[in-house]
Amino acid sequence: MTQTFLPVMREExxxxxxxxxxxxxVSGDAYVDHPSFGAAIITRVLEAKGYKVVxxxxxRWDSTRDFMRFGKPRLGFFVSSGNIDSMVAHYTVAxxxxxxDAYSPGxxxxxxxxxxxxxxxxxxxxxxxxxxxxxxxxxASLRRFAHYDxxxxxxxxxxxxxxxxxxxxxxxxEKQTIExxxxxxxxxxxxxxxxxxxxxxxxxxxxxxxxxxxxxxxNVLKSKRExxxxxxxxxxxxxHIRGKMLRQRHGEKMLVQNPPMPPLNxxxxxxxxxxxxxxxxxxxxxxxxxxxxxxxxxxxxxxNRGCFGACNFCSLAFHQGHYITSRSKESVIxxxxxxxxxxxxxxxxxxxxxxxxxxxxxxCQKQESAGLCKxxxxxxxxxxxxxxxxxxxxxxxxxxxxxxxxxxxxxxRSGIRYDYMLKDKDDAFFRELVKYHVSGQLKVAPEHxxxxxxxxxxxxxxxxxxxxxKKYFSYTKSIGxxxxxxxxxxxxxxxxxxxxxxxxxxxxxxxxxxxxxxQDFYPTPGTISTAMFYTExxxxxxxxxxVAKSPHDKxxxxxxxxxxxxxxxxxxxxxxxxxxxxDLIGSGQNCxxxxxxxxTPVNNKYNQKPLxxxxxxxxxxxxxxxx
Numbered sequence: 001m002t003q004t005f006l007p008v009m010r011e012e013x014x015x016x017x018x019x020x021x022x023x024x025x026v027s028g029d030a031y032v033d034h035p036s037f038g039a040a041i042i043t044r045v046l047e048a049k050g051y052k053v054v055x056x057x058x059x060r061w062d063s064t065r066d067f068m069r070f071g072k073p074r075l076g077f078f079v080s081s082g083n084i085d086s087m088v089a090h091y092t093v094a095x096x097x098x099x100x101d102a103y104s105p106g107x108x109x110x111x112x113x114x115x116x117x118x119x120x121x122x123x124x125x126x127x128x129x130x131x132x133x134x135x136x137x138x139x140a141s142l143r144r145f146a147h148y149d150x151x152x153x154x155x156x157x158x159x160x161x162x163x164x165x166x167x168x169x170x171x172x173x174e175k176q177t178i179e180x181x182x183x184x185x186x187x188x189x190x191x192x193x194x195x196x197x198x199x200x201x202x203x204x205x206x207x208x209x210x211x212x213x214x215x216x217x218x219n220v221l222k223s224k225r226e227x228x229x230x231x232x233x234x235x236x237x238x239x240h241i242r243g244k245m246l247r248q249r250h251g252e253k254m255l256v257q258n259p260p261m262p263p264l265n266x267x268x269x270x271x272x273x274x275x276x277x278x279x280x281x282x283x284x285x286x287x288x289x290x291x292x293x294x295x296x297x298x299x300x301x302x303x304n305r306g307c308f309g310a311c312n313f314c315s316l317a318f319h320q321g322h323y324i325t326s327r328s329k330e331s332v333i334x335x336x337x338x339x340x341x342x343x344x345x346x347x348x349x350x351x352x353x354x355x356x357x358x359x360x361x362x363x364c365q366k367q368e369s370a371g372l373c374k375x376x377x378x379x380x381x382x383x384x385x386x387x388x389x390x391x392x393x394x395x396x397x398x399x400x401x402x403x404x405x406x407x408x409x410x411x412x413r414s415g416i417r418y419d420y421m422l423k424d425k426d427d428a429f430f431r432e433l434v435k436y437h438v439s440g441q442l443k444v445a446p447e448h449x450x451x452x453x454x455x456x457x458x459x460x461x462x463x464x465x466x467x468x469x470k471k472y473f474s475y476t477k478s479i480g481x482x483x484x485x486x487x488x489x490x491x492x493x494x495x496x497x498x499x500x501x502x503x504x505x506x507x508x509x510x511x512x513x514x515x516x517x518x519q520d521f522y523p524t525p526g527t528i529s530t531a532m533f534y535t536e537x538x539x540x541x542x543x544x545x546x547v548a549k550s551p552h553d554k555x556x557x558x559x560x561x562x563x564x565x566x567x568x569x570x571x572x573x574x575x576x577x578x579x580x581x582x583d584l585i586g587s588g589q590n591c592x593x594x595x596x597x598x599x600t601p602v603n604n605k606y607n608q609k610p611l612x613x614x615x616x617x618x619x620x621x622x623x624x625x626x627x
Contacts, residue, residue, distance in 0.1 A: 353414025
């Protein structure tokens with residue numbers, strides 16, 4: 001198949017001999033035809049099924065002109081905000097406007113609106129009335145129920161009602177997209193499509209099907225407890241094997257979520273990744289310097305989908321699901337060979353990964369038939385005894401790609417679950433990871449050291465990280481390399497008190513870490529941690545959870561993680577005193593800051609007891625900015 005971009009202008013559509021498109025795909029991102037971008041996958045899938053698809057990227061929203069560029073599509077509009085939620089794309093955790101947008105030409109900001117899905121849908125309705133509109137992608141998928149919105153600091157209704165769309169396609173979307181397209185093409189009215197898995201629709205309350213009910217929009221507005229319960233139900237039913245149909249009342253309308261669509265199997269994934277992607281941004285962006293977001297993925301390969309790690313602060317499980325599906329070795333090798341033929345390829349495959357790089361199979365045999373255990377995690381607080389940890393197939397793929405002509409190095413830059421690695425009795429992958437696949441430093445995510453906080457995060461306890469670090473440095477030393485370990489750490493996650501932050505600061509000092517940048521917890525839609533942030537309750541126990549919400553309380557925790565920076569000294573001193581740890585102000589090895597007046601004697605145990613290193617004095621290195 002010829003690798004050409006889909007039409008982005010009416011003239012390009014006419015050049016193909018099309019008078020009218022079947023579908024217009026509207027995206028808040030610049031048009032990048034690479035399989036790391038959801039828009040590229042959905043449009044190529046539709047094209048492969050014989051539909052005439054055009055791409056409307058970053059349309060102006062001050063009028064309907066851009067939305068009418070191609071004329072009224074024969075079958076409908078697919079609408080997405082882009083690769084990430086438009087509010088996350090625009091604002092930092094401090095709610096300050098970002099200076100760049102990685103998914104826009106030249107990194108320029110302001111080329112998409114806030115709440116892009118809602119804005120685009122309203123303009124389409126203004127232009128064409130009752131044309132079918134299907135919304136999908138991360139923004140629509142994670143906002144499909146009534147949800148807490150951090151930027152408004154309130155509960156918003158399902159995005160289906162705010163946008164006025166006909167259907168939400170939640171999750172990865174290929175199968176439901178094909179089914180929707182086929183049924184529209186057969187003449188079926190979209191208002192009658194109530195049985196497609198992986199979709200949400202709305203009906204009058206009187207027409208509601210019998211199914212599991214979440215607390216209504218009105219109830220979650222009134223009660224944080226009801227909101228926590230609703231979030232727990234939504235998360236628990238996000239399983240394609242045992243997940244139930246759900247409903248949530250919004251006034252006189254009922255939102256209905258069909259059970260999740262089964263994920264693509266290996267043959268289906270192989271087909272999706274074999275489509276003729278150009279693997280680049282559209283040439284029209286060349287004058288702007290291209291699209292920055294492609295640089296990390298241009299020479300990368302996705303080999304799996306899903307994540308049974310299911311950290312509470314991560315939206316992956318709610319969007320992609322817990323169940324792991326993988327491409328075949330042959331498919332991955334074929335893509336690697338295509339990459340080696342690219343004119344600007346320098347011999348380096350940047351990643352062979354996915355949501356979690358070292359997952360190739362479902363967590364256990366039971367999960368393949370019964371689904372994920374409700375309310376439980378496969379890896380936290382400790383790995384389940386039924387967990388099946390095996391890197392043999394992944395390692396075979398890495399070895400084969402390394403051996404391809406023209407390939408100098410294969411890196412792994414996706415997240416790695418080190419606790420899963422430790423469960424594998426064969427350390428061959430661990431050793432080869434260290435020897436061949438680390439570009440000077442390996443980034444991992446312990447996130448915190450306090451067991452209480454890690455339990456709220458759904459992460460393993462810190463002992464797993466310490467065991468991993470010891471082995472990592474041992475293997476690094478054995479091959480005579482100087483490589484570093486960069487642990488990501490998070491401040492102000494729900495459950496993290498000031499005393500927990502002090503514990504983390506002491507851990508940072510003890511492990512000789514020196515984080516240049518730190519990450520505050522960011523309450524994004526569709527996560528358990530965000531529900532905890534808003535309600536100050538644990539959705540699974542309904543017990544109270546401490547949450548640092550004010551900017552000052554967050555600043556105290558963040559400063560402790562960088563206690564060594566002089567400008568943070570006043571905040572660190574305040575935090576230590578508030579936490580009852582004024583004894584950590586002194587000149588001893590374990591103290592975090594020195595007294596303002598060194599001549600004043602400070603009597604505390606930390607001035608006398610030396611540190612004991614557990615990892616043989618290895619330097620963990622300095623972390624880069626978190627993506």
